[in-house]
Amino acid sequence: MQPFHELLLLLVVLTNFWVLGTTRLSATIRATAIQGALLAGLPLALYPGFSLHILALSTGTLVVKALVIPYFLTRAIREAAVRREIEPLIGFTPSMLLGAAAVALAFSIAPRLQLPGVRSDMLVPVALATVVIGLIVLTTRSKAVTQVVGYLILENGIYVFGLSQVERVPFLVELGVLLDIFVGVFVMGIVVFHINREFDSLDSARLTELRD
Amino acid sequence: MSLSAWLSLLVVMAVAPALPGIANRTKSALTGRRGAPVLQLYADLAKLWRKGVVYSLTTTAIFRIAPVVVAATTLLAASLLPLDGRSALLAFPGDLVAFAGLLGLGRFFLVLAALDTGSSFEGMGASREVTVATFAEPALFLCFTVLVLATGELRLAGMLGQPLALAWPAAAPSLVLAAASLFIVTLAETCRVPVDDPLTHLELTMIHEVMVLDHSGPDLALILYAGALKMALFGSVLVSVIIPRADLAPAAALAALIAGLAGVAVAIGAVESVMARVRMNRVPQLLVAASALAGFGLILQLR
Amino acid sequence: MLLPLLILLPAAAAALAWFGRWPRNPEATLLATAALHTAGVALVWSGGGAPAFGGWLAVDAMGQMVLTVVSLLFLASASYAWGALRGDGASRRRLFTTSLLGFLAAATLVTLAHHLALVWIGMEATTLALAPLVYYRHDRRSLEAVWKYLVLSSVGIGLALLGTFFLAAAQTQGRPLLLEDLVQNAGSMQTGLLRAAYVFLLVGYGTKMGLAPLHAWKPDTYGEAPSLVGGLMAGALTSCAFLGLARGTEVMAAAGQAAFVRPPLLAFGIASLVVSAAFVIGQSDLKRLLAYSSVEHMGILVLALGIGGAGSYGAMLHLVNNGLTKGLMFLAVGNVVLFYGTSEAAAIRGVLRRSPLTGALLIAGLFAVTGSPPFGLFVSEFTILGAAIRGQMVWLAVVMVVLLAMIFLGMAKMVLGAALGDGDLRQPRERERPYLVGGPFALAALSLMLGVYIPGPLQALLATAARALGGSAP
Numbered sequence: 001m002q003p004f005h006e007l008l009l010l011l012v013v014l015t016n017f018w019v020l021g022t023t024r025l026s027a028t029i030r031a032t033a034i035q036g037a038l039l040a041g042l043p044l045a046l047y048p049g050f051s052l053h054i055l056a057l058s059t060g061t062l063v064v065k066a067l068v069i070p071y072f073l074t075r076a077i078r079e080a081a082v083r084r085e086i087e088p089l090i091g092f093t094p095s096m097l098l099g100a101a102a103v104a105l106a107f108s109i110a111p112r113l114q115l116p117g118v119r120s121d122m123l124v125p126v127a128l129a130t131v132v133i134g135l136i137v138l139t140t141r142s143k144a145v146t147q148v149v150g151y152l153i154l155e156n157g158i159y160v161f162g163l164s165q166v167e168r169v170p171f172l173v174e175l176g177v178l179l180d181i182f183v184g185v186f187v188m189g190i191v192v193f194h195i196n197r198e199f200d201s202l203d204s205a206r207l208t209e210l211r212d
Numbered sequence: 213m214s215l216s217a218w219l220s221l222l223v224v225m226a227v228a229p230a231l232p233g234i235a236n237r238t239k240s241a242l243t244g245r246r247g248a249p250v251l252q253l254y255a256d257l258a259k260l261w262r263k264g265v266v267y268s269l270t271t272t273a274i275f276r277i278a279p280v281v282v283a284a285t286t287l288l289a290a291s292l293l294p295l296d297g298r299s300a301l302l303a304f305p306g307d308l309v310a311f312a313g314l315l316g317l318g319r320f321f322l323v324l325a326a327l328d329t330g331s332s333f334e335g336m337g338a339s340r341e342v343t344v345a346t347f348a349e350p351a352l353f354l355c356f357t358v359l360v361l362a363t364g365e366l367r368l369a370g371m372l373g374q375p376l377a378l379a380w381p382a383a384a385p386s387l388v389l390a391a392a393s394l395f396i397v398t399l400a401e402t403c404r405v406p407v408d409d410p411l412t413h414l415e416l417t418m419i420h421e422v423m424v425l426d427h428s429g430p431d432l433a434l435i436l437y438a439g440a441l442k443m444a445l446f447g448s449v450l451v452s453v454i455i456p457r458a459d460l461a462p463a464a465a466l467a468a469l470i471a472g473l474a475g476v477a478v479a480i481g482a483v484e485s486v487m488a489r490v491r492m493n494r495v496p497q498l499l500v501a502a503s504a505l506a507g508f509g510l511i512l513q514l515r
Numbered sequence: 516m517l518l519p520l521l522i523l524l525p526a527a528a529a530a531l532a533w534f535g536r537w538p539r540n541p542e543a544t545l546l547a548t549a550a551l552h553t554a555g556v557a558l559v560w561s562g563g564g565a566p567a568f569g570g571w572l573a574v575d576a577m578g579q580m581v582l583t584v585v586s587l588l589f590l591a592s593a594s595y596a597w598g599a600l601r602g603d604g605a606s607r608r609r610l611f612t613t614s615l616l617g618f619l620a621a622a623t624l625v626t627l628a629h630h631l632a633l634v635w636i637g638m639e640a641t642t643l644a645l646a647p648l649v650y651y652r653h654d655r656r657s658l659e660a661v662w663k664y665l666v667l668s669s670v671g672i673g674l675a676l677l678g679t680f681f682l683a684a685a686q687t688q689g690r691p692l693l694l695e696d697l698v699q700n701a702g703s704m705q706t707g708l709l710r711a712a713y714v715f716l717l718v719g720y721g722t723k724m725g726l727a728p729l730h731a732w733k734p735d736t737y738g739e740a741p742s743l744v745g746g747l748m749a750g751a752l753t754s755c756a757f758l759g760l761a762r763g764t765e766v767m768a769a770a771g772q773a774a775f776v777r778p779p780l781l782a783f784g785i786a787s788l789v790v791s792a793a794f795v796i797g798q799s800d801l802k803r804l805l806a807y808s809s810v811e812h813m814g815i816l817v818l819a820l821g822i823g824g825a826g827s828y829g830a831m832l833h834l835v836n837n838g839l840t841k842g843l844m845f846l847a848v849g850n851v852v853l854f855y856g857t858s859e860a861a862a863i864r865g866v867l868r869r870s871p872l873t874g875a876l877l878i879a880g881l882f883a884v885t886g887s888p889p890f891g892l893f894v895s896e897f898t899i900l901g902a903a904i905r906g907q908m909v910w911l912a913v914v915m916v917v918l919l920a921m922i923f924l925g926m927a928k929m930v931l932g933a934a935l936g937d938g939d940l941r942q943p944r945e946r947e948r949p950y951l952v953g954g955p956f957a958l959a960a961l962s963l964m965l966g967v968y969i970p971g972p973l974q975a976l977l978a979t980a981a982r983a984l985g986g987s988a989p
Contacts, residue, residue, distance in 0.1 A: 116705075
């Protein structure tokens with residue numbers, strides 16, 4: 001049977017497509033939570049042996065990415081009346097096709113990068129694809145909370161890439177990165193909440209007052 | 213042209229009408245009702261066969277031959293599949309295209325018949341049906357491509373038979389993705405929720421039902437039977453991808469197929485009971501998602 | 516012990532300001548911490564900063580200079596805040612102080628960190644620390660500004676993290692991501708990965724710096740944040756972001772990739788100058804004007820890095836001068852906003868008559884910020900232009916001069932229009948308390964001094980930093 005980590009990476013890509021295709025805001029947040037849980041399992045699958053470093057990283061990722069951040073985002077939109085995303089800048093179907101193209105491109109570029117010592121040959125393509133899909137979601141969606149979800153997916157992609165360098169990047173650093181991301185989303189969630197309060201909508205297309 | 217292949221075809225032909233019954237019964241059970249009997253479609257077919265037929269004055273010969281063409285093409289397509297797990301009645305390299313083409317031919321004639329009636333109601337249903345098919349075909353072909361790459365075979369009998377069983381361990385992720393995509397395609401081709409609701413009678417929401425509105429008597433019986441057989445065919449493809457039956461004895465393989473078909477019907481019924489039909493403009497997105505799934509499986513095969 | 520203390524002191528003070536009931540006015544904590552921090556930095560100048568945590572924290576020439584700029588600017592801002600915050604509510608003053616102190620701790624971390632991932636953590640922390648301050652006014656416009664700021668900065672920082680990871684992957688020898696080891700073993704690093712890493716770092720830290728075309732968040736953010744915060748962002752935050760980029764450039768220079776980094780750096784620099792010139796002319800808001808001026812100076816910094824040679828020396832000098840002058844200008848504009856209630860240039864007339872000290876600061880700041888003699892920025896820009904000419908890039912020098920002249924004209928029109936004239940003769944003279952003008956005057960004096968005379972120790976430091984970047988002293 002296939003190695004477990006390949007299955008996890010496969011599911012990560014599927015959650016990306018889920019976010020690209022769904023219209024419901026709560027579904028996007030749930031997809032991020034599931035992605036966080038998958039990412040928490042990745043270090044354990046890639047580096048079997050249960051060292052303290054890996055266990056702490058997994059637990060931290062699980063708590064932050066799969067529990068705290070989604071809970072917090074859900075609370076941030078609890079007052080929102082409209083829970084559905086409107087047609088994005090490039091349409092849902094083109095988004096999904098673009099995401100598929102990004103995955104194909106990532107898989108074709110990754111072998112040429114020749115990164116040393118990577119445990120799985122699916123890590124780097126999935127990482128790059130996730131980063132690109134995160135950017136797609138961030139730039140084409142108009143609801144503020146979906147943009148935060150796009151940012152989270154971007155960071156998840158970078159995290160997967162970082163997993164290929166786990167021996168090089170010590171635990172303290174990963175902890176700091178995780179903490180930073182958490183605080184970042186915390187602050188963003190507060191702003192999203194305020195946006196909803198102020199504009200009675202999560203639509204960031206309303207934020208057009210400042211211009212030259 | 214082995215005996216087991218013939219026998220399997222006849223068995224599947226006989227069992228096919230039970231599948232929509234199983235799906236509907238599952239849906240009723242899951243929503244707390246008693247529902248129609250599982251063998252209801254048999255009774256319907258028998259009733260329709262005995263009835264007379266009514267032809268509208270606006271229709272031509274196309275309307276009369278369409279049901280026959282539909283049934284014949286579906287049967288021919290059935291003969292391309294390795295229903296006993298290892299061999300098919302007809303096999304030649306590239307017959308996967310013939311499979312899709314035959315089913316497409318049947319659909320084409322149904323659409324012609326719908327347009328032949330001169331009713332805008334049926335024309336609308338026909339155009340919607342063709343739109344759905346336009347998006348479902350690429351997904352189907354992407355799934356087939358995954359199978360071709362995994363097994364190296366160009367005949368359906370090979371793609372779904374012994375070589376597939378050998379290819380499973382190495383290509384598992386791609387095959388799982390292809391299976392998921394195939395399930396969505398099955399839902400689209402057999403006109404079930406979330407693509408099309410077989411129970412709706414509202415003009416705004418009908419797709420397949422409205423196309424066959426004008427047919428009656430034995431014609432309608434042929435069309436209904438062809439629909440059930442199509443469900444059986446797609447179900448068989450799905451079952452063959454998920455459960456490699458090539459190593460089993462023919463009888464056991466057939467039994468596994470029947471059980472698998474029943475399972476697929478139950479799954480369709482379960483999906484119908486938990487989901488609502490998606491909005492008309494979201495149906496292409498759903499099918500593009502199915503294509504993306506199969507495409508991703510393809511990428512995994514290529515690396 | 517000194518280096519960790521420099522980081523921990525503001526962090527502890529931030530916690531004290533947020534959780535502690537004493538002292539009653541948090542500005543005292545702010546000012547005291549700023550003073551102690553500057554004293555600590557003075558100790559570093561006299562040779563006190565030993566590396567800590569196995570080399571993760573250390574002082575080198577570039578870091579020391581950015582640290583000094585940050586500390587001085589913070590001290591001036593803290594003295595300004597001493598009085599300027601008095602009118603606000605207690606919880607808002609607490610938030611203000613806590614965020615500012617958190618920013619100081621994070622910025623110190625960026626300057627002192629020699630582990631590149633630690634640099635990243637500090638940068639992200641500075642972004643987050645300032646976010647509540649951008650939203651200080653709690654109105655629609657500042658909400659929009661803070662949203663754009665957060666989203667764009669976060670994406671940029673994320674890409675910088677990816678670049679950092681690429682750098683770790685490219686490294687084949689030595690302790691991973693430690694600056695000394697990176698520079699020492701730069702020759703053995705994988706070229707392809709190294710270049711990819713630099714591109715990501717340039718885009719990522721460039722977004723934080725506010726280089727065009729990644730500058731979209733700057734005018735909105737600087738325009739809506741309180742002027743004090745704007746000054747810190749323009750002077751200190753951009754310097755820290757530049758430091759992140761400079762670290763990457765250091766590694767590239769050591770790896771012999773100077774030819775590779777030149778085109779993108781020059782491209783970003785020229786783009787920033789062009790965008791700045793285009794938007795400065797016809798600008799209607801003083802703070803947004805300063806934002807575009809910041810884009811201009813970031814462009815000059817990056818151009819100087821790309822030119823190399825004496826350009827690297829000029830870049831470091833420019834960094835110092837830019838920090839001081841931006842602080843001066845923003846604080847002066849802060850006074851204007853305080854007196855006039857708006858930063859729209861059309862509504863502001865006769866600042867010189869109504870508040871002479873602020874008017875003087877405004878005019879002096881105008882000349883300082885646009886790089887006119889006798890202020891410090893003139894010297895650094897002159898050095899950079901000279902390096903361009905000597906480096907066979909006369910066309911670049913000409914383009915720079917033309918664009919700088921355009922920017923000067925645009926800014927002068929707006930600022931002089933606001934400062935000169937009679938304005939509303941019914942309004943009386945404003946009371947310009949010491950805390951409102953003390954800090955800015957100190958910054959102006961420093962900038963003036965640097966335009967005339969660069970002290971020996973500073974010159975030595977600048978030369979060391981220039982050499983590390985692959986350049987030389989003029």
